[in-house]
Amino acid sequence: MSTTRPELTGDHGMVASTHWLASAAGMSVLERGGNAFDAAVTAGFVLQVAEPHLNGPGGEVPALVWSESDQRVSTVCGQGVTPAAATVDAYRELGLDLVPGTGLLAATVPGAFGGWLLMLDRWGTWRLRDVLAPALAYAERGVPVLDQIHTAIGTVADMFRADWPTSAATWLPRDAVPAAGARLTNPALAATYRRVVAEAEAHGPDRSAEIEAARRAWYEGFVAERIAEFCAGRGWRDTSGREHGGLLSGDDLASWRATVEEPATYDYHGVTVCKTGPWGQGPAFLQQLALLKGYDLAAASPAEFVHTVTEAAKLAFADREAWYGDPRYADVPLATLLSDAYNDRRRALIGAEASLELRPGDPDGRTPVLPHPPGPVPVDPRSGVLSGVGEPTVSVHDGHERTGTDGRVRGDTCHLDVVDRWGNMVSATPSGGWLQSSPTIPDLGFCLGTRAQMCWLRDGPPASLRPGARPRTTLSPSYALREGRPWLAFGTPGGDQQDQWSVTFLLSVLHRGLGLQEAIDAPMFHSLHVPSSFWPRGSRPGVLLVEDRTDAAVVADLRRRGHLVEPQDGWSLGRLSAVARDPGWRPAPAAPGTGFLRAAANPRGAQGYAVGR
Incomplete structure (x- = not known):
């Protein structure tokens, strides 16, 4: 069977992901002596900037990791929980039968930052400044706008202008949808990461103490303060067609930690x-x-x-x-x-x-x-595909279309896989906090996620809304x-x-x-x-x-x-990537085996990329 690209084979390291910039950034870490965990964290932060319509700093990340030192597979849960105030009755009192698919009512604690930092602290070797450097640089200098980013922003542009002006200010430079191939920057996000690094490094040279200080800046410090203030402020239009504020509080963020x-x-x-x-x-x-x-x-x-x-x-x-x-x-x-x-x-x-x-x-x-x-199945008449399929669904339901679109857009998420020459291996599926999810928090340069839409507003089922619980997410890295x-x-x-x-x-x-x-x-x-x-x-x-x-x-x-x-369409379903260690492979300095490291990535969408040697 012929393939669209070669399956990569080598013995130094492999990175495969849904965007070439993330794969290249991860491989650059392996080339400079970092391990698979350093590379995965670096690539994960780059994905937030390179694929902002598919994930962001306000999202979440589950990962499966193999550590050669631990000799076991572990799950990293960077899935944030629902707010303490998020009860079925609270939503019912607002006249809701479903958690809205966009806006602040669907927000959970943004777990991606804590998940990546937990991985870096426990198994990585690099410092926070080094793993954040590529993402910070891309946010400051800009990334090339993918066709999919252009389309996603174009679909919601009128909604941004009418209802989410902070998002319009971030994603519509000069009040225009960025053209495919143009340079898209996010200086507010770059400033956020720069301040996190500065506050972390003020705690001295110890790497773990530095990472913990960064976590506190995010979940107890200035980032948490801005998030809580934004949620407690004005209401924003969501898929219910009405304006709602958020339930997420500073206490919700301060009490949450990523887990293994x-x-x-x-x-x-x-x-x-x-x-x-x-x-x-x-x-x-x-x-x-x-x-x-x-x-x-x-x-x-x-x-x-x-x-x-x-x-x-x-x-x-x-x-x-x-x-x-x-x-x-x-x-x-x-x-x-x-x-x-x-x-x-x-x-x-x-x-x-x-x-x-x-x-x-x-x-x-x-x-x-x-x-x-609770109701009939909605179908997008333009595509014939169920409008709720994919991540995320964005829609303005006021009974009228605006400039030929109802704001609805099919989305997706991201994935990355890494293996290094020592035998460490990572599979991670970061998602949430898409630019279409909720209004951008202007001081921070990102928006909150909408994972609580996966909770049912009904008592009884295991996936019902409960305060402080993880929504039953679809994010699903794999390992064998x-x-x-x-x-x-x-x-x-x-x-x-x-x-x-x-x-x-x-x-x-x-x-x-x-x-x-x-x-x-x-x-x-x-x-x-x-x-x-x-x-x-x-x-x-x-x-x-x-x-x-x-x-x-x-x-x-x-x-x-x-x-x-x-x-x-013949190339439209799935965005898989994978890395593998052939049988017979042995980590150095043991006797060399007969196998190699391998990697492959998805050609659909013309952005997935595998790199290695």
């Missing part, structure tokens, strides 16, 4: 796959593997492969809807959901035809509770071990689709014999069957999107099986 946790794992065909806990959707990936364990996918026809994988996803994601939530507040029966006995029973529901039902299971005999959307040793770090943006596209990628490598780049380039597919995690929380039962490069006979077979197939 054990990953959820599942053994499948000789590999151990690692994901976040059920505060994210990651275990749905593992449950799909548990369901698919009963099939010979290597022998399946192309249509049978797509059908079986899709039907397994429907069952796993139905369980996500009924059972996943922050395990500190919800009793999530994860061990049963991933058990072979439970999935043997669930597998019997997969038949020869596509299911049009949402069918959660009854682990341990418990009755599932589904938080159903072979014989207890790190093998593969991978992932993709894409909201609910992350743990569909990533599953297909891994299955293609394991069962179809594809290389990393081949598996990324192969025609992709995903289901819209399960309710979206994003406002307005709709679903399209039975709908299956496939890239139009898919063989026509396969499409016909899928339709015969009852799937409502909707072909999409």
Whole structure:
């Protein structure tokens, strides 16, 4: 199979991400003696500047890391929590049935900064100034405007001018949508990072003390003060069509810290796959593997492969809807959901035809509770795609279109993977705080995220809104071990689709014999069957999107099986990247092995990039 670009092979280090500037910045760290964690943190901060429509400083980051010194996979949870004042009754009193998809009411504690700093402190070697330097420089001097940035800002430009003037001041230089290829700066963000570094370095030469001082500046100092003041100030229009202030307070920020946790794992065909806990959707990936364990996918026809994988996803994601939530507040029966006995029973529901039902299971005999959307499914008439699909959804719902647009835009998120010559490896999926999320805080140069839109305004379901809880996020980095040793770090943006596209990628490598780049380039597919995690929380039962490069006979077979197939542009589904360590690789100074480090990145959108040597 031909590929769009070479699969990289080397033995010094590899970085793959959704933007070439981040990959290059990360690789420059590896070239100068930094390790995978230093490189990942550097690349993560660059992504905030290079892809501001997909993530930002006000967002969050989950990551899976392998440390050679620890000899284990750990989960870094940089997912912030809901405010203490965020109760179901508080939103109901505002006349809301759903948490708005934009604006301040959907804000959680911005966890990305704390997550990256935790990684840097525990496993990194570089100082804060050094890992922030590339992002600070890009914010000050500017980054090239991607076509997608131009389109995203253009879609919301009128809304910015009318309703979010602080965002207009930041993202509409000279009151114009920046042209593709133009230089886009963010001097306010550069000033924020410069002040954080200065306050951190004032605490002396100790690296850990410096990093902790930076964390305090963000969550207890001037950054927290500005965020709290902004939320307590005037109201801003959101997707409800009305103006609301925010609930996030200084106490919410000061009481939160990023954490290190054990990953959820599942053994499948000789590999151990690692994901976040059920505060994210990651275990749905593992449950799909548990369901698919009963099939010979290597022998399946192309249509049978797509059908079986899709039907397994429907069952796993139905369980996500009924059972996943922050395990500190919800009793999530994860061990049963991933058990072979439970999935043997669930597998019997997969038949020869596509299911049009949402069918959660009854682990341990418990009755599932589904938080159903309150209204009809909204569809974007221009694209035929559910308007809530992707990250984020931005819309002005006042009953009128403005200059030909309702402010609605499909978004995404970011991903990066790093492996170094010592064997350390990182998979991270930063997201949130998109420039379209909420009004820009002018003193800081960034906006808050909207992750609380994933919480249901209903008592009972595990993913219901609760004060101080993590929303059940879609962000889902992936990791796989072979014989207890790190093998593969991978992932993709894409909201609910992350743990569909990533599953297909891994299955293609394991069962179809594809290389990393081949598996990324192969025609992709995903289901819209399960309710979206994003406002307005709709679903399209039975709908299956496939890239139009898919063989026509396969499409016909899928339709015969009852799937409502909707072909999409041939290079539009998925933004995967991956790094790997071949079997036989040994970290220096041990005897050299026979394997290499490898990397691959997504060609879709013409911005993903892998680099290494």
